[in-house]
Amino acid sequence: MDQDIATHLRASSPDLSTGTRVDLDDVAKRYVVGDSTVTALTEVNLHVDEAAFVVVLGPSGSGKTTLLNMIGLLDTPTDGRVALNGRDMTRSSRREQFALRRRSVSFIFQTFNLFPGLTALENVQFGADVAARPAAADIARDGLSRVGLADRLHHFPHQLSGGEQQRVAIARALATDNPILLADEPTGELDFRTGVQILELLQEQAEAGKTVLVVTHNRELSRVADRVIELSSGRIVSDGPPVGGKSRTADLRW
Numbered sequence: 001m002d003q004d005i006a007t008h009l010r011a012s013s014p015d016l017s018t019g020t021r022v023d024l025d026d027v028a029k030r031y032v033v034g035d036s037t038v039t040a041l042t043e044v045n046l047h048v049d050e051a052a053f054v055v056v057l058g059p060s061g062s063g064k065t066t067l068l069n070m071i072g073l074l075d076t077p078t079d080g081r082v083a084l085n086g087r088d089m090t091r092s093s094r095r096e097q098f099a100l101r102r103r104s105v106s107f108i109f110q111t112f113n114l115f116p117g118l119t120a121l122e123n124v125q126f127g128a129d130v131a132a133r134p135a136a137a138d139i140a141r142d143g144l145s146r147v148g149l150a151d152r153l154h155h156f157p158h159q160l161s162g163g164e165q166q167r168v169a170i171a172r173a174l175a176t177d178n179p180i181l182l183a184d185e186p187t188g189e190l191d192f193r194t195g196v197q198i199l200e201l202l203q204e205q206a207e208a209g210k211t212v213l214v215v216t217h218n219r220e221l222s223r224v225a226d227r228v229i230e231l232s233s234g235r236i237v238s239d240g241p242p243v244g245g246k247s248r249t250a251d252l253r254w
């Protein structure tokens with residue numbers, strides 16, 4: 001992102017705060033495909049008002065990705081209200097949504113979404129650049145080193161394993177330093193050891209004051225969460241601390 005555009009967006013949206021609060025009120029999302037309507041989310045009420053490691057659990061098709069897209073302002077609800085930091089984004093212009101998304105939310109996608117023509121270092125630097133952070137190259141180097149890829153800086157995505165690509169994607173999300181981190185199955189492609197490292201990294205982010213929302217169908221991951229939200233057929237069917245209390249990542253098995 002061009003520095004001038006970033007400066008302009010900040011100037012044109014001076015009241016955008018960048019905290020960690022997320023509010024969804026009576027959110028529904030329906031997709032119309034041909035003659036049929038798919039209800040992906042219904043009557044979803046979700047409030048996250050402090051930094052936490054939140055796991056959203058549910059089987060395939062239960063609406064997890066749709067929920068993440070609502071929170072991240074990548075999609076708009078059919079009904080209801082989505083607010084970030086108290087600001088109702090369903091009533092905001094696309095320009096405001098764009099500005100707030102850029103400053104508040106970072107994504108780790110299920111399919112990595114790395115730029116194939118950029119090296120690992122350039123992909124991560126892009127994250128810092130979008131957030132208009134100074135010394136983006138240093139941030140990128142440091143970030144890749146934190147995810148164990150200090151020796152892969154100049155590799156392109158196709159020269160990396162699935163797990164390595166996921167770690168680059170995570171480093172890119174962290175490079176923005178945005179307060180809300182949304183991750184869609186971030187350990188799905190990883191072996192157990194790497195998965196645990198990634199979970200620890202995400203937990204650290206929550207401990208450092210970010211809201212981290214991880215979507216997964218792997219119930220084991222929910223044991224290390226502060227809060228577990230369970231989705232079934234587009235509805236939240238439970239919301240609270242993990243059953244049996246929070247475990248350490250060292251106790252996980254999958």
Ligand SMILES: Nc1ncnc2c1ncn2[C@@H]1O[C@H](COP(=O)(O)OP(=O)(O)OP(=O)(O)O)[C@@H](O)[C@H]1O
Pocket residue numbers: 031032033038039040058059060061062063064065066067217
């Ligand atoms: N763009 C779309 N158009 C039509 N239907 C959609 C669309 N996106 C999602 N759906 C439907 O909405 C429902 C919820 O999808 P979603 O991707 O949110 O589930 P999920 O829990 O993330 O699944 P998975 O774990 O398999 O990724 C599914 O029935 C899906 O087929």
